[in-house]
Amino acid sequence: MAVTRQKLAVVPADADLSKEDFRIRQLRARDMLRGDLEGEDLEKYVEERVLTTTLDKAVAWARSNALFPATFGLACCAIEMMSIVAARVDVARFGFEAFRASPRQADLLILSGRISIKMAPVVRRIYDQMLEPKWAIAMGACSSSQGLFNNYAIVPADKFMPVDVHVPGCPPRPEALMHGILKLRKMIQDDPDIPWREGHKAHGTEEVIPADEQEAAVNVLLPGPTSGA
Ligand code: SF4
Structure with missing residues (x-):
């Protein structure tokens, strides 16, 4: 590499700065x-x-780039959640690595695992102890939709507390959780992505299956003797 010395000179006003x-x-x-x-x-x-903005936008920008998640794991998904602070995903790049041990110091609750009916009031209490503004992510199939269990003891998070983002998977990979956190960041900045259905003009099965065939579609195991029952 050659280092050249240049004489300082007053830059002409019409100098082309677009070339960086x-x-x-x-x-x-x-x-x-x-x-x-x-x-x-x-x-x-x-x-x-000079960049001008509004106070609301500046506050939202600061909040969305300094989330403090609660140190809280529920089941197998929590192992994937823990790994987001490691070198591979490295959540510290975005400023979210400060997991807090007290809900009073946290503003993000990641529901990482299945929630039993017995555990639901405990989770709700932790959420209530967090100060406003606060957000929640349901991580994995269990906390989003009761999961792979056809079980009376498991309850989805939406049944007892507000959830901002659902991350699908069993378990979701750390990258998927990171994707969910970044979606939440956009929501906090009041710039959410277009919903999947709207963006892809998609329809659910309940909209395309004729009404008289819907019962068979919903009940996978029909009443009566079946090989799987
Ligand atoms: S979604 Fe899968 S990995 Fe996550 S808690 Fe449920 S069973 Fe475990």
């Missing part, structure tokens, strides 16, 4: 600090560098 020439920007900054920029040049310099 670092040297020109450096010299322009020097001129500004010296007080050599005046009138139109100074106005142009400030216009290129």
